Amino acid sequence: MRGSYRRTRLLLPWSWWNDPMLNLPSCIAFGHDLVLVGLAVVICAIGSVITARLLRRTMESVGRARIAWISIGAIAAGSTIWCTHFVAMLGYEPGVAVTYEPLITIVSLVVAVVGCGAAFGLASERVRYAAPVGGAAFGIAISVMHYSGMMAIAVNGVIEWNAPLVALSIAFAVVFGAVAFLQVKRRRASGAIVAGAVLVSVAIVALHFTGMAALSIYPNPALEGDILINDVARGLIAFAVTGVGLSILAVGAISYFLDEQTRAQYASRLHHLTQSVVDGVAVVSGGRIVDANAELERMTHLTRAELLGRSMSDFLNVNDAMPEGQVLTATLTPACAAALPVEFALRTEVSTIDATPLTIYSVRDISQRLAQERRILFLAEFDSLTGLRNRASFLDKSASLLHWSADSTRYVMLAVDLDRFKEVNDIHGHSAGDMVLRTAGGRLREILEPGQIGARFGGDEFVVFSQVSSKDQAVTLAERIEKAFSAAIDYDGATLQCYASVGVALYPQDGEEINTLLNNADLAMYRAKASGTERICYYDETLDDAIRAQRRMIDEMRHAIANDEFELHYQAQVRLPDEEIDGYEALVRWRHPTRGLVAPNDFIPAAEQTGLIVRLGEWILRTACTEASRWANALPVAVNISPVQLADPHFVSKVKETLRTTGMDPSRLELEVTESCFIGDNPWANPALQELKSLGIAISMDDFGTGYSSLAMLNSFPFDKIKLDKSLIDQVHANPKAKSIVRAVMSLGDALDVPILAEGVEIVEQLDYLRAEGCSLVQGYYYGKPGRLTVADASAGEPSKSGLSGPARPAAAG
Template sequence: MQLVDPKKRGSRREEPEPALYAALVDSMCQNFWPMFIGSVSTAVAAVLTALKTGNVLLWPCAALIIGIGTLRAFQMRKYERRTQVLTFEQAKHWEPRYAIGAMVYASVLGVWCFLTIFGNDDAIAHMICVAATVGYTAGGAARNYGRPKLIQYHILLACGPMSLALATHADFFYISLAALLALFFMGLKGINLSLHAIFVKALTSSFREAALAGQFDTALNNMPHGLCMFRADGRLAVMNHRFSEMMNLSEDLIQRSASANDIVAACIASNSISAASGKMILSEIVNTQARDMITTDPDVARGRSLSWTFQAMEGGGAVVLVEDITERRNAEARISHLARYDELTALPNRVNFRDEIGRLLAVQQGAEQLSALLFVDLDQFKQVNDTLGHPCGDQLLCAVSERLREMLRPEDFVARFGGDEFVVFQQNVHSPDDAAGLARRIVDRLSERYKIDNHLVEIGASVGIAMTSRGVSADTLLKNADMALYRAKADGRGTFCFFRDEMAQVVESRRILELDLRKALANEEFELFFQPLVNLKSGRISTCEALLRWNHPVRGTVSPTDIIPVAEDMGLIVDLGRWILRKACMECMKWPEGVSVAVNFSPQQFHQRDVLSEVRYAIEVSGLPANRLEIEITESSLLRNTQLTHDVLSQLHSLGVRISLDDFGTGYSSLSYLHNFPLQKVKIDRSFLEGIDSDRPLTLLRGVARLSADLGMSVVVEGIETNEQLELISADGAVTEAQGYLFSPPVPAVRVRQLLNASHGRRPPDSQLIPVSSRSIA
């Protein structure tokens, strides 16, 4: 335990640490009476030698011994009257004063002994001064073990002159005495050093034990657990503050080492534990078996839970640990509740409902009871979230859950299944009519207006119903109700539908179609057909639209209207669209240079993050010039994230890719699209051709075509099937291109090459395919 600067080690002696240094100085400076008696005795001896020898020089020595000894004694008296513990700084102040006094006193003793012995043959005087000096030196060695250097200087200054004076006598016995005294002083020095080492070791151990005890006490009283330690006789050995605080105990129990019975009785009296719990705790302390137990607080309002741990000690006795686990148990209860209940509506969640329905169905297996499961989905709920925000949507869900609770009987069970879906289990119904009646009431009640944050909100509800049957499982019941709900929503929403067996067949057919679709995409079993777009001025094919075809080995030719929705639901439309884009670009490279290819992009495909990268890659791999690629998008692609859509279209346009608005007239048909987005072509839907022989539809079509043309865009009319339709749309010259069966149906890649060769005068087609019109494909 040395505090030494490593840089100065070896340059000066090592100093003990401050606390030890102060203790060593304190051991020297608190001996008033021994020092006072020693000083008086030595002064008397000095006076006696002066009287006995008649040497006048000894009287000043005696006076100095008396004066210095008295001053030192009273200096120690002043030290002992201090009330504070000696600090390191104070010790540094007191040690030099003590050391200087000791050195001066030893020097006077040495002069006195030398004057008494040297040149004087009075044996009595010699004996007096030798005995007094040796005795005082021995006492100093015992007193100054704290600083061994002091006793070494004392021997040198006081006893050195005395031994030197004895050696000057030409007498054997005097010389022998001087030698013996030298050996005695060496032994005295060794004893002093041993005492110093013992004292330092004892102090060091004491400091370490005190520090360890302090650390243990700090840790004990700052630990989160309450702790009690009982000896083998059942008396209290240790109790930390945390235990006394938790049990509301007095300090008196700790001070008088109360028994385990007293401690437990005090815990019961403070209402911290019940009497029954106290008996169990006392039994565990007595039996000293390692185990755990949990007690609940008798005060219900406080609702505290305590965890007790008992551990036997070697040699008898027990250690008791107490932890307040109230917050942990409350948190566990809340986590358990959140795991089984919806936090927003406080209704049972999907997991809870699934377990409860399984239990109820198991109970009903032995009885002929009929129950119904109603799957409820809210209509137009997404619009509320999008227009009023999610907080209003949350309030609406809470209002819906309250209405559902009001309509149900106590034995019925309702849960929030997720999002805007709820499920109701209606027990003990007499017939499906009871379930239909409840479903009708749910649809009507949930369709009534809601007042949410001063907003009047109207939504609807659709319900799918599945009736229980013998042996049906909860999963099957939920699946059947979900299929019935899907059918109810397909029938127009705001209604209910019972599950029927053929619905399962439809779902199974859909599932098989999905599997086949994945396999077809992986094996590239699809084929691209192309339908020409004819330029009405030149009469030539200007563009061919790529259309997907799938010749299923069992189903035969599958329509794109069946493929695309399924691919979108499965998330395969992006991969499928990527394949179509690359295949179409590679096929276009086989056509005449003036012919472009048009590829339809679904909204999902268009809004993927890497749509630009996919278009660039398809162009680079195929080598197709960007201006020969035309991307057709629908209005639904423009509705989502307008700014991002505008940015993507602008970047595609900067690449040279042309953008076409497909099926214009079937959606909102907002004219702002034509102005706000970088479009090069508008394709007017075939629905505009219905009743075109009358003035109104024809005027509308020509107005849209003229507006688009004035904005610098090409205009295409789809679905041309007769010469009359062709003549009507091309009369005013606003329509630039036409597409339809009048010119050609969608044909395979080989056939479209023949048509292109014929259209561009390369060589005649294998078979004559001339549109039935006044115009022809040149």
């Protein structure tokens, strides 16, 4: 540049209206190349969109990411301002030659970038009014860039500035910049970009063209031709502007790509996080669902695509005032499905991508839990199989009913038990038994009227408590229940037939408390069950005392087994004619804490009737094997087996396990069974005995001569010994018929090659007759009463001979 000349003059406020160039539309229309002006506006618009996006990201970021976005935003925004300015300046036609000083031009770009960086930094601070303050700084940066860029102009003439318009241009930039930044911060993401871009464009364009309207250039003819490189300078400016414009587009493209990639990664992480949660999860932004997991899809019966964009209030009664983090109960109501009880909680998070507030709803389907709770509450009071009340609920309800009733009110307590129920279970299986119980419960519910209470106490025991006006009404109710329970049931092609035994106790004559009434009705029911003919029995204090005593004994027996109150006594079995001890029979005794030594005849029948004989029999067998295994003489021991034990399909395995654990030699064990073991429906008896015999265990027929005494029975099983019952031996010395029967049995034993043992030998006359008839073995008080046996006693192997001519004496107790 050579001989350039520039003189600047500032117009006073009262003179600027007289200049035609001060009209802004005229300035744009007549002072510029409209094509380049249009290009400048396009560049400004594109750059403003990029600026707004980068500003939004800057405001949403923290830490190092914020600094990075400030840097990118400063370059993009500063370049937009600078590029817009100089494209417009290339289209400026003042009527004189114009050139630009390169250094000042470059400085103006640096000023724009630095100023925009400061503006972005201020606007992204987490303080109040940060956005408008940063926007005002942005307007100042535009102004400084514009007027520093204008300082790069060199013309052959005089430059004048209109002070009011300069001030107005700066005001435009500051105001529109502040509003633009505020809009970017406050509005939703999509609206923020549009509003911010428009206002940034307005700020840049308004300042530029208002500032250009404030400029007046007057040619100086004396300086004509003094500027020599006008075209070269303009070409350099055009090249620089093109480069900067391309950089704006590059920065915009890179920032957009990075932004979208980051958002996609964040959205993917968020989506995978929601999918990994077992509860229903919805992420809400701006009141609309932006993400949801599969569990919420299941609960709402909507796909994820259908959920997106909807409000949570479409399904839940939610509002903005709900507390954060608190678990609330509500009902989720899908549009096309049944309502679900749910628990939900919400918390607010800020997106790490764009600082958008996110409300995260965690929704849990509690329908199954509530159903389980209802089930638990139901089972606390009702029987799961029949739907009737259970024992605790029945007692509580009936006691309450009795407590609040008038003194003149009469009630009946019915105890019902199903006969042949065990047979149904054994033959058809437990599923058939359950069917019987369910059917009985259903029939009982159909009979019961409001105010009547029915319950199942367990097993096949049912009870009913009802107010009645008379005994006849109680009888009618009992008969209806007995008839309903005794009706046949179809099950899988079979007809199941059970019968009901009903016990009846009346209030107040049979008891004034629920437990008393229940106990007395139970006693009457057991009497009906034992009778075999009467289905309904009424409580009778005299008749039911024996049952009461038996039940008391059963309870005491359970306690006795648990507390080792039972003990084994042994009675010698003597071989004839040499009178050597051939073995011992183990006989159980109960040493009762108050009644002393109780004989088996007083408790064994009750144990067999209630099934307690199974536990007691296992104890007897185990104890006998344990004690006998310690005897030095290795004599055998005989143990009585109940028909109830033999009916157990696991009996053989229990015997094997006892032999294994005690170390007892099977050949030393003898099991005594009675004829009743083979009578009735007991399919396991014969096979079980055959298997036990195959192990080397001796099987003997006990109490022969009583009951059926079937010869076919002797033919069906190879017994190792036949024991004549004491009732025959008692009369053998005085009754000719008894002698004939015993003689016949002895002959039968010889024919079958089975030894005969005579029980109950007490006097020498009985012994002499048996010896004369060739009896193999004897047992009885003649050789001593049963007693405890020590190892030393068993090792002696000889009975006391003092009883041959004198009175019998008990065996030694150990």
